[in-house]
Amino acid sequence: AQKVTQAQTEISVVEKEDVTLDCVYETRDTTYYLFWYKQPPSGELVFLIRRNSFDEQNEISGRYSWNFQKSTSSFNFTITASQVVDSAVYFCARLSSNTGKLIFGQGTTLQVKP
Amino acid sequence: SQTIHQWPATLVQPVGSPLSLECTVEGTSNPNLYWYRQAAGRGLQLLFYSVGIGQISSEVPQNLSASRPQDRQFILSSKKLLLSDSGFYLCAWSRPMTQYFGPGTRLLVL
Numbered sequence: 001a002q003k004v005t006q007a008q009t010e011i012s013v014v015e016k017e018d019v020t021l022d023c024v025y026e027t028r029d030t031t032y033y034l035f036w037y038k039q040p041p042s043g044e045l046v047f048l049i050r051r052n053s054f055d056e057q058n059e060i061s062g063r064y065s066w067n068f069q070k071s072t073s074s075f076n077f078t079i080t081a082s083q084v085v086d087s088a089v090y091f092c093a094r095l096s097s098n099t100g101k102l103i104f105g106q107g108t109t110l111q112v113k114p
Numbered sequence: 115s116q117t118i119h120q121w122p123a124t125l126v127q128p129v130g131s132p133l134s135l136e137c138t139v140e141g142t143s144n145p146n147l148y149w150y151r152q153a154a155g156r157g158l159q160l161l162f163y164s165v166g167i168g169q170i171s172s173e174v175p176q177n178l179s180a181s182r183p184q185d186r187q188f189i190l191s192s193k194k195l196l197l198s199d200s201g202f203y204l205c206a207w208s209r210p211m212t213q214y215f216g217p218g219t220r221l222l223v224l
Binding site: 037042043044089091101 | 213
């Protein structure tokens with residue numbers, strides 16, 4: 001199966017530390033899309049970012065940054081100067097342009113302690 | 115702007131009882147709609163998706179069914195709930211290539 005792997009089940013950091021969440025994907029598609037979602041304790045999945053397979057430019061949005069490396073099939077997510085409000089489960093996902101289906105990783109639980 | 119609603123937010127049902135969860139989307143037309151289930155331990159499983167009224171695709175054989183009676187309404191149903199149907203049910207809509215999720219319904223089957 002063309003899966004998405006988030007090897008880190010749980011990460012705990014102290015506020016203001018930087019933290020990187022890893023994501024590795026498998027695919028035979030030539031065109032695909034990668035995503036990160038945040039799931040706070042309330043449960044709703046919040047869309048954070050989408051990257052296209054043909055665009056390897058890294059992206060920064062405030063304290064969030066994403067590193068997409070096609071050569072290693074990775075799409076890692078870094079939070080700089082973490083805050084307690086960043087505590088959540090973070091999901092990496094891949095969308096196949098052929099099937100239109102979104103494949104999720106198992107999620108990484110991030111706990112940011114004050 | 116688009117918004118997605120789900121209700122109820124929480125539901126406790128006895129085994130063998132029927133189920134109806136509703137999802138509606140506002141601010142867009144002809145969206146693709148999806149039902150996911152998240153069991154304890156957080157993995158997300160796609161249950162159904164729909165590309166239009168009356169068009170439902172099922173991803174896994176199960177005790178559940180879905181219907182889309184209107185363009186922006188998606189309903190998840192069961193005639194007889196099982197204990198294993200407990201979980202967090204998320205509805206999503208998409209415009210090309212990005213899915214946006216609703217607030218979810220927590221279902222506990224006792």
